[in-house]
Amino acid sequence: CLPLPRPVVILGLEAAILMTVFFMVHLCVRKETSVDPLFYVFAFFAYTSVADLTNALEQDGYIRGFMDFYTYKGKPYLSTAYCILMSYWNGVVHFTMLLTAIYRMCRGKPFRSIALVWAGSMIATQVVLIPGIVTGKYGKSIYPAFWCNILFLMLPVWAAVKLFNRPRELPIIPADKVETEQKKRLVSRPKDLLLTLALLGAVAFTVFRGFVALECALDACFTYIYQYEPYLKDNVAFPKVMMLVFLFYALPLMTACAYGLTTPGCLWMLDWTLFLAGGMAQAQWAHIGASVHSRTPFTYRIPKEEWGLVLTLNFLYLATPLLLALRCYHDPAFFLKTVPLAQVDNDKKRK
Secondary structure (H helix, E strand, O other), rough: OOOOHHHHHHHHHHHHHHHHHHHHHHHHHHOOOOHHHHHHHHHHEEEHHHHHHHHHHHHHOOOOOOOOOHHHOHHHHHHHHHHHHHHHHHHHHHHHHHHHHHHHOOOOOOOOOHHHHHHHHHHHHHHEEEEEEEEOOHHHHHOHHHHHHHHHHHHHHHHHHHHOOOOOOOOOOOOOHHHHHOOOHHOOHHHHHHHHHHHHHHHHHHHHHHHOOOOOOHHHHHHHHHHHOOHOOOOOOOHHHHHHHHHHHHHHHHHHHHHHOOOOOOHHHHHHHHHHHHHHHHHHHHHHHHOOOOOHHHHOHHHHHHHHHHHHHHHHHHHHHHHHHHHHHHOOHHHHHOHHHHHHHHHHHHH
């Protein structure tokens, strides 16, 4: 058997591969007069998505001999249940979104919405992964290749900033329809009423699981972590970090979205609901999957007799931001800014 490469060699190899990917992408578009810088980001992460899918397939035993050296002296945490589920998401969902965004970009079609979903999902991946590695049991096994994750966080953050600063893809809706929708009270909009109640329930669930992750001494928290979701005390630290990310980042966003459903003209809802949906979907997929995966120690998996309740709560928690994003995307009239009729008349007179 050949000796395994040293950790520094693995970092150098990964850096060389990533630079080669950037160079090859540049060669593909070098004859174009203008190239959107986001194209390079999407193409770069499309490559890493394939690598992540390869890791997930190897860790689950479907293929062999591709990632052993990399996980052993590069990123050993990739063999955990959380990272396996994360890799499946990156390799399938992210890859599909990236190819769709690239296709639409090359055809001159709008791609901002799907790119915002990807950015939220990718940022959620890294803000859980990086602190989880440092604070969990793999904190003593950090090799140089770990620092590539900083790049994987910075690029989606940069892409998200660029996307938020670009004009929104708004449909053409008659002013009278916008005015009619915005005059309706919440009780007259049953879908929005249900979504508001679901958001408030998600807020309560977020606070409760945040207290559980912080090892609150209340009997309800003690019972929940030992009888329903023992995965929250897994020493890999990913589930605990995820609950804290939900508590300090997702909670304010969900609260703001509940406000946006009751107040007309909150145009920011069209962007932030997509961003939130991407992040929550990725996080909940990894959390639910890892809590029942065979790589998770048996004592930390969801007890089979409680599967129905725990999975139902988690899937409802996952579905709420997704349904909210779909509602805002397909029927945005309530969130659009209105122009006073007097200003419209003045503009017509000037013309």
